[in-house]
Amino acid sequence: MILAHLRTFPTLFRISVASLVAYRAEMVIWILSTTLPLVMLALWNAVTADGPVAGFDQNGMTRYFVCTLIVRQLTGAWILWELNYDIRSGALSQKLLKPIHPLWYAALTMVGAMPFRMLVQTPLLLAVVLWRPEAWRTPSLAEVSLFVVSVALAWLLSYLSQAFFGSLAFFMDRSMGLWSVWFALWMLFSGYIAPLGVFPAWTATALKWSPFNALLGVPVQILGGFTTPHDAVPLVLAQLAWVVVAWVLVAFTWRRGLQSYGAVGA
């Protein structure tokens, strides 16, 4: 089944690119709206001006937030809003008629948008590197390969978690409110606003294995060299475990949801 879906990928990729070209201004705006890592970089830069914090000096912080910016782009998904809208408006009915599962369809088009997202982000990244070239560090081959696996898992987890909260719209009106709670926790605990090392020791240990770290922190730590590949392997396995959990949850809510789906407007 997976192979059959992957065969449709070239076509979906073309659709995705066509839609990006048609609505390029919209896309650029979306991509630029994830600039929070730069704000946090400015802040931590001011904090670490007097000396390193939890092992991070100014260069370390710069590298950390540049990696955060990259990973945030590579793990972007927007199935939540699509699904929420489609279920509430009844637009889902039409998508259910297609010979490809709506969740696969959306997933593959989002992967198709990835190269463009990186392209738009490149000037920003270059600017930061020029601003502080000392922060540059060339990752080893082992790190790069582990990073590729880790970031793929992080994207999948991000997509599945959005699909889960999105499909809650089948059952409840306030599913977006639940998402905002999840998002607030993600913001705080994923390493998006601060490296985990900055948190108090006991929280850092607990957060290390949390789904929030799996969503963002793990690939960032691997790419920036804040952990050795050897130490990172268990964390990547934890990511895999969270993906499995999320997959099962989505499969369950999707099946139950379709049974109760009222197809508004049909």
Add this chain to the structure above:
Amino acid sequence: MKVPLALIRASLMVALQYRGDFAFELLTGVVRTFGRVMPLVLVYGHTTSISGWTADEAMLVMGFFLVMTAFHEGLMEPNLGEVVEAVRQGTLDLWLLKPADAQLFVSIRRVDPAYLWDVFAAFAVLGLATWRVGVPGPLDVIVAFLLLGCGLSAMYGLWLLAICTSFWFIRVDNLRFLLLSIADAGRWPVSVFSGWARVLFVAVVPVALVTTFPAEAMRGAWGWELVAVAFTVAAAFLVVSRLAWTRALASYTSASS
């Protein structure tokens, strides 16, 4: 004045009808506030002062930031956010027919009382921070709220401008998400940022007017030039956005009919 009161009464009645939802919104509000204040605690766990701001003074900035988010999420987004969709579908017609100024009507048509929590939390944080920094003189407080008023007016103008673009372009309504993500930087004192970014936060996305300026006043570190800048920026945003709104309405052709 009759129009705003009638609209607020209608919003309250809706909220009382859906009590379960209201309670749920309150709960998510608590988590949202927690999520916003925690980073401050985290950062100041490692330092006593950032760019000349102590933890308590930075909490003043955070308090004003919470006022802004409550204003934005409880009032602007539910109202102005819907204009975009109304323009696309042509339902704006119905609102234009109302016997009130269209700009006033689309700006305060609905007030979401669930955000009362956010207002409460904002003033709780402000109160705590003020008490810890040291109680300011009456003039400082008056100036602080004057500056806050200027800041909120400027942000409102910016939002209206972003909305107006939807009259001409179809898919730029996400412009306000971009602005929102930039405005998020306002939770930190603006002196944290370097020169060009400071200009951005004062004159382009005037979030510093809402957060840092009033906080400066509350800690007694304001000057009349601060007030002058705030008034100029606020007036500019209000006038330009009003002009843009009238121009936008004039070119509105109604999608449905």
